[in-house]
Amino acid sequence: MLTQGLTIRRMALTGAIAAGLLAPLPAAAQSDAEVRLRKVEAEVRALQRRVFPGADGKYFEPEISSPAQSTSPAIGVPSTTALTDVLARLDALEGQLQRLTAANEENANTLRLLQDRVEGLEAARTAAPASTTPSGSATAPPRGELPAASASSSPAKPTPAKATAGPSPERLAAVQAVTKPDTGNAGEDEYTYGFRLWEAKLYPEAAQQLTSYVEKYPSHSMISYGRNLLGRAYLDDGKAREAAAWFLKNYQEDKNGARAGDSLLFLAESMVALKDTKRACIALAEFAETYPALATGRLKSQFDADRGKAKCG
Incomplete structure (x- = not known):
């Protein structure tokens, strides 16, 4: 993103220097500079929408107005030169780029904090001891009723003999x-x-x-x-x-x-x-x-x- 900002600045300064040294330029040259500058502005607007989804004014300031939308200068006040307009618009673009860069870094930091928190919660859940289940003995049913069988309490299986106390030779022979x-x-x-x-x-x-x-x-x-x-x-x-x-x-x-x-x-x-x-x-x-x-x-x-x-x- 910083590289894009530098590219924008170089393009704008190139146009500004050309406008200052070669003024007055033919109308075609000024039109070409205007087109290039509008292209830069369009790229900034695209970057705006990528960082801030939605076009609501609560996310970012309105886009830079074009010279056609600006109010006419008061009578008797000399109009600004082409170089002055370019520099003013370039300053506005740089300001927006700075704000967008700061917002992007803030969003990245927020996401990183959220990810750290989720990983911490997952680690705590994994480290928590497993819940112990009740013993397999059946709970006595209410008086006056037969013991009820349920899917969760199946009849007990025979308990295998302990390895340390194996069957006697006589028992093995009988089996x-x-x-x-x-x-x-x-x-x-x-x-x-x-x-x-x-x-x-x-x-x-x-x-x-x-x-x-x-x-x-x-x-x-x-x-x-x-x-x-x-x-x-x-x-x-x-x-x-x-x-x-x-x-x-x-x-x-x-x-x-x-x-x-x-x-x-x-x-x-x-x-x-x-x-x-x-x-x-x-x-x-x-x-x-x-x-x-x-x-x-x-x-x-x-x-x-x-x-x-x-x-x-």
């Missing part, structure tokens, strides 16, 4: 003694292997295997069996809260599932283990209402026993 089937039906083989681990009373290993099964094959024909058996593996391992979450999920996911009714009874047993007999009785009442055929048929003995444990009226 290796359970054969994993290979019938070509991958989903059914995964479920059957989990069932065999549960049947061998290897409950943590069974829970881990069945969790893998229900995650890999959520639409498998045995999925109702798998979720129910996963809950039983937790319940038999003394983890009633984790068991209750899976029993409730199995019932709510598909109330017509092959083991949905069983899961509702085992949910009541989990509530009894958690010493929450009121919810246990609610689960048993829902079982009797939803599955009356099971309550008087295949699961009658378990239903009656659970009612006795919960002491439901």
Whole structure:
């Protein structure tokens, strides 16, 4: 921008010197100087609009008026020479260039300060510690209601054994003694292997295997069996809260599932283990209402026993 200002000054001074030394010049020479000067003024106006967007007078002063727009000199006052007019207009141009240059530098400084502030805020946000989330334990629902399953609180997964306290050789041998089937039906083989681990009373290993099964094959024909058996593996391992979450999920996911009714009874047993007999009785009442055929048929003995444990009226 400073280079442009120097170029303008050289052009104007050249015209001024020519006007002073060769005066009076022919009308054609004066017209040529006038054209060149107007070209310089047009460049200044373009620079004005680049620095200050908009043509509002609050951004910059009005453009320099041309000699045709200036008022006629008073009668008796000698008119100014061509050199005087050129110098006056050149001074005005230089003044505008100075103001534009200062404004441009001020804008650049403001942008730099804003950028520094944004970078500081970004650095502070990045350095801030991540928010900790609550523990995975489910919040107890209101009294008189079944525990509600939600998308944000899925049933717990089995906790892997600590690396420092690995399984004993006897435990490893017991797990290796359970054969994993290979019938070509991958989903059914995964479920059957989990069932065999549960049947061998290897409950943590069974829970881990069945969790893998229900995650890999959520639409498998045995999925109702798998979720129910996963809950039983937790319940038999003394983890009633984790068991209750899976029993409730199995019932709510598909109330017509092959083991949905069983899961509702085992949910009541989990509530009894958690010493929450009121919810246990609610689960048993829902079982009797939803599955009356099971309550008087295949699961009658378990239903009656659970009612006795919960002491439901």
